[in-house]
Amino acid sequence: MLKNKFHLLNIFILVGLFVFLSVNTSLAQQNNNALDKIKERGSLIWGADAEGGAPYIFPDPDNPENYIGFEVDLAEAIAKKLGVKALHKQNAWDGLVPALERGDFDIAMNGIEITDDRKEAILFSRPYYVYVEQLVVRKEEDNINDLNDLKGKKVGTLSGTVAQDILQNLGGVDVRIYPGQVQPYEDLAIGRIDAVLLDLPIAAYYGKPNPKLKYAGEPMGEGLYGIAIRQEDEELKVKIDEILAELLRSGELKKIYEKWDLWNEAQDELYEKMQVESGYADLEKSRQAPIYTFFPLLLKGAGITIIISVVSMGLAVTLGLFLTLIRLYGRAPFTYLSTAYIEIYRGTPLLIQLFILYYGLPNIGISLSPWVVAFLGLGMNYAAYEAEIYRAGISAIPKGQMEAALSLGMSRSLAIRRIILPQSLSISLPGITNDFIALFKDSSLVSIIAIVELTKTYNILAASTLRFFELGLITAVLYFGMSYPLSLLARRLENSLKRKKVGV
Amino acid sequence: MITVKDLHKYYNDHYLFKGISLDVKKGEVVAIIGPSGSGKSTFLRCINGLEKFQKGEVIVDGIKLQSINRSNPSKEDLEVIRKIRLKVGMVFQQFNLFPHMTVLENIIEAPVKVLGIDRNEARENALTLLRRINLENKIDSLPEDLSGGEQQRVAIVRALAMKPDVMLFDEPTSSLDPETVGEVLSVIKDLVDRGMTTLIVTHLMQFAREVADRVVVFDKGDIIETGLPDEIFTNPKNERTKSFLSRIINK
Secondary structure (H helix, E strand, C coil): CHHHHHHHHHHHHHHHHHHHHHHHHHHHHHCCHHHHHHHHHCEEEEEECCCCCCCCCEECCCCCCCEECHHHHHHHHHHHHHCCEEEEEECCCCCHHHHHHHCCCCEECCCCECCHHHHHHCEECCCCEEEEEEEEEECCCCCCCCHHHHCCCEEEEECCCHHHHHHHHHCCCEEEEECCCCHHHHHHHHCCCCEEEEEHHHHHHHHCCCCCEEEEEEEEEEEEECCEECCCCHHHHHHHHHHHHHHHHHCHHHHHHHHCCCCCHHHHHHHHHHHHHCCCCCHHHHHHCCHHHHHHHHHHHHHHHHHHHHHHHHHHHHHHHHHHHHHHHCCHHHHHHHHHHHHHHHHCCHHHHHHHHHHHHHHHCCCCCHHHHHHHHHHHHHHHHHHHHHHHHHHCCCHHHHHHHHHCCCCHHHHHHHHHHHHHHHHHHHHHHHHHHHHHHHHHHHHHHCCCCHHHHHHHHHHHHCCHHHHHHHHHHHHHHHHHHHHHHHHHHHHHHHCCCCCC | CEEEEEEEEEECCEEEEEEEEEEECCCCEEEEECCCCCCHHHHHHHHCCCCCCCEEEEEECCEEEECCCCCCCCHHHHHHHHHHHHHEEEECCCCCCCCCCCHHHHHHHHHHHCCCCCHHHHHHHHHHHHHHCCCHHHCCCCHHHCCHHHHHHHHHHHHHCCCCCEEEEECCCCCCCHHHHHHHHHHHHHHHHCCCEEEEECCCHHHHHHHCCEEEEEECCEEEEEECHHHHHHCCCCHHHHHHHHHHHCC
């Protein structure tokens, strides 16, 4: 009878595993849609406003049916890497994002600034250009040299841009919003407005060459252009990011910008942003990558987990002993304080404690680094538990031990130190090592306060490679590999303590 | 040597001692007998401060210990108790050897850590004492490797290592197998013969009769009778003493 039940259980487990695996892999395949569609179609459709869109995208003066511009070049470069052609689709600047969401094109690329508001609606590729704002005024203008001089003046800008936000936030500025980027400069030249604030590429094309206009002040502010992608097209984003990174690395991107006189020092930032991400494998590559390519990163995460766990446990073990000794042998107000500490820390979630330390304390002026928060949070929390384990060990020691020690003339503290504690430690040890092993796993919580330990590393890798199962298995093995030796060590310690010899 | 004056002790509303007194001269051996629960052990433990008392005085070799507020003794009180404990050695029914230390370590721990005696000197003293009880070969053994009788003898030596002026024995043989009782008793007898002031709480009437200079009879927290061993054992005056003895001796 029992044998049959076992059999059934085994079958259930196998079926479950099979279903789980197939669901997992099929989920991974769903995201192929956008990229696959593009490849099937043979073209990357990109949306941009060509009307007055130099140097982004605008009609070739020599051949107006053709569009040129640095974004045209970029779109073509990206499409080439995808193995397809670039097809531009005209759309008004204002409506680019809604049109993208509707599905009118695969991506939108038109000097779209990466802002938090936009991020709520769409995905952005990695930045492809660092823009700055440049103020332009009439040649004879002497009163306007920077933003502060704009109070009470009429200033033109393009709608829906960061420049618009800047002007509006200044306060006291008569902001004139234009649907396109050519008109503001025309109006400025005629005298309808006093100044124009727009991104440098625009200022460079429409402001500078105009003999009636000139730059006012240095470029200010810094922002990033990103390619807009629908939120569900994550794989497309990853692919485009990869391509942009390649273009950056190979120098192709720089060439495009130099052609349009747009390259400047600020673009170095694009390289910096690359540094951060170069450790992570790109999606395509990572699909085929042998699993050991992720080992270095996971091992690094494991190393951080070890450091956090060991240091926190050190704090917990020390503080816990202190708490117990105060509680058992201390004087009136302190014994209550110790008990209160233990109850509060045991009675509230570790997660909340970390949140309060990290996000709450700054409200009263104490700003701790993530590492300090990790050590304190884990250490102080676990100290409460260790305190109780110590107490259990101490109360397990027969009363006669303390009495004998006292009778011999020992002070209480000497008796505790030499007679009680050493004996209680061999009782407490299993509990403490148990907690240590648990702490290793609890350390994963510090990923919420910006520390990239093993679990966070797993999350990041799995999200970008979609290999949740394999990576998960390896991560679990790593955790086990950190915990099990601890168990063995603990057992050895217990055995050697059992011999009950105190070093003389 | 020891003077107990008008000792009062109660627990919440429950009275243990309602004013008992006792005098012990230097070199005297006093046996304390009586039914279980009569307060013999508690009385003994009041002398070296293991039990607190609410009223009365305990004077050991001139050091005066008055009643102590239980939960928060003052520094002076603790000093007095400490001084008394250096003069008074105690041997427990449960031996109470330190299980994580060897015999040697048990014996020299207090002399070295409390009296500041040089470790080697303490070791020599320990050896001397152990030789006297024929246990020097066990000097590096752990308590768990010793028999009950051996452990108690080591416990006695441990107390002696502090060179006390008084030794208190709280039912030292009650936890021992009958075979090993004898070896412990002979150690105590040896000690007594060397002139140690001794208070011993015991159920062994024969032994009490043999070693005691005086016998004190306890019952229900009161000293009901004191006298020479022969008087007490052959001709007790108190009715309760009589009934107690008849229960014990007619076994």
